[in-house]
Amino acid sequence: MRSTKELRSARAAIFIGAILTVLAAAAIFFVMHMGDNKNLSERERQALAQTLYFPNPSENQQIGETESIVNNDPDHAVSIHYPVFGIQAIDLQVLEVVEDLQKGHREQLGQEQQTTTTDVQSDLLVDYQSYMAGDRTASMVLTVKEQFSTWSNARDRTIAMVFDLLEGRQLGLGDIFQNDYLERLSEGVRKSFQASSGNLSATETEQFLAGTTPDMDSFQNFALTTDAVRIYFEQGQIFPEQDGAPMAEIPYEDLAGALRIRTEGPLLSVGAAPEVELTEPEPVAVDPDRPMVALTFDDGPHPIVTPRILNLLKQYNARATFFVLGNRVDSYADVLQREYTEGHEIGNHSYNHASLSKLGEQEIAFQVQETDERISHLLPTAPVLLRPPYGAINDAAREAIQKPFVLWSIDTQDWKNRSSGAIASEVLEKVKDGDIILMHDLYAATADACEVILPALAAEGYQFVTVSELLEKRDIVPAAGQVYTHATA
Structure with missing residues (x-):
């Protein structure tokens, strides 16, 4: 039979072993989930910067060259603009979304034409913003405005996607956030709308509270900018439909401890276009008597x-x-x-x-x-x-x-x-x-x-x-x- 001293030593050993096991598991979790977004080496930064397409970056278009699909049909106007990043895996994902938008618009036009004997006019306008967060995370936000002459009002929506540029994959909420992030996002969204809303009672309605509850479905449509998380909502999700598609912005400092990725250390600086000395064009003689x-x-x-x-x-x-x-x-x-x-x-x-x-x-x-x-x-x-x-x-x-x-x-x-x-x-x-x-x-x-x-x-x-x-x-x-x-x- 063991002595009291031996039992205490054994219990202490078990306790210490359990602590070490938890620490080891935590270390593995950290490596698996944090290592994917580690600091880039200078060599990786240079290689990534040379691969990506950067325009003269502006506040709302920080990465990607603009690709356009435009027609000149006033009865069925289509104007679509989206970014090309220069990373094939990402560009294919963006293109798939754009093609789905076109297909959905054509199908909707067909349905609207079946409901009336008059000619149906249509408009599809898609534009984008793009943002960098840290040196390897980029977001694309498509703003979609769709209108048919059979509708009383245009419909607005936003499609946001976040990418790991190094791995060429789309990131979800679980890749970006950790710990009690759903509660933190819910709190941040409500705080954002309460601060910006001219009508405070609008943020106390059952519709608003239900649409901003701390669950994943509420915050799936999000983007990361240089200094904040933006959450996009559908028309009618949290406010009446006539209020459009609202957006909430939560500064990164309000999410300390809930972010899994790095948001500092930009890959490029966003600022004014570099100055280029342009030569004045030479005048050309035009004969007014010739055609x-x-x-x-x-x-x-x-x-x-x-x-x-x-x-x-x-x-x-x-x-x-x-x-x-x-x-x-x-x-x-x-x-x-x-x-x-x-x-x-x-x-x-x-x-x-x-x-x-x-x-x-x-x-x-x-x-x-x-x-x-x-x-x-x-x-x-x-x-x-x-x-x-x-x-x-x-x-x-x-x-x-x-x-x-x-x-x-x-x-x-x-x-x-x-x-x-x-x-x-x-x-x-x-x-x-x-x-x-x-x-x-x-x-x-x-x-x-x-x-x-x-x-x-x-x-x-x-x-x-x-x-x-x-x-x-x-x-x-x-x-x-x-x-x-x-x-x-």
Whole structure:
């Protein structure tokens, strides 16, 4: 029989062994779950930075080059913009989401058309924000606005995805948070809305409290920015549907101990675009007595198609006008700056190709001003002319935009037919002096068509001028709110 002293020693040994076992298990858990998000070595940081696509980073687009899917159909407007990161596994996941959105919109259109005998019009507008948290975690947020003429109001929603850039995989709540994180997120969300809500009683409703309870379903749609977690909710989830798709922001310092990943040590600095010394374009003599046309290109810049077109224009000593989208210029700043230095005119084509006639005054102002500002960061001047997407103008747009509106006299339909032969024929069979010709520098077929159009028109004696040059040589002084489609002698 053991003595009391022996029993105590045995119990102490068992207790110490149990402590060591718990510590060992905790260490294994830490290695398994924390090691995946370890500090990157300098070599890993450099390799990752060289792999990724970085535009001139702005506050809300910190990573990824802008890819666009745009049509020019005012009855069924589609404008989709999403980031390409440069990591195939991630880019395929993003593309799958985009394709699902397109498919869902087409299916919904079919359903809406079955409910009425009248023609159904539709709009799908998708844009994005992208953020870096730490040196290996990135978030993409798609903002989706969908409208059918059979609906009383547009529907807004947000799709957020968080990625580990080193591993190329999407992260869920359990990868990002730990401990009592659901309670902390619930508390943070409620605190955020209580601080920002003009109506405090809205955060005391049964709907709000039920939608922000500490369970995983409440917080699945989230993103990580440089300094905060953002939680996105669906229309009608926590507030009435007419309030849109709300978002709550929780600073990282309010989540101390609940974060499993590192959020400090950015992979790149977000700031102003680097200063580039741009050479002023050389003036070109234009003979007012000879026929002239203004070639115009919408929806760019594009990293491949636009340079092809620029090479052709240079070959024929031609000037053109590029109506650019504001959310693409940071991704392809070098192309935009080449357009400017080679003497082409830069016009405003809105920020993300929204139909201006369907927006409110503040939304219209954003579309124009944000585009002007982004261009002004990269060029020494802001656009003078504006081409409204889909050619859609109403009285509200005229009042809100203090710029001349430029439409066209020849529409090549290049966005629709994607045939270089059809594009070229549309121009060569209809062209006359003073025409403004609409094309888009997103499509290879358009560049192919320019290989036919430019030499053919040059052989007929046409001069290729910017829209402003065309108006000037025809003694037309463009005025804000006025619409210009051509300028004949």
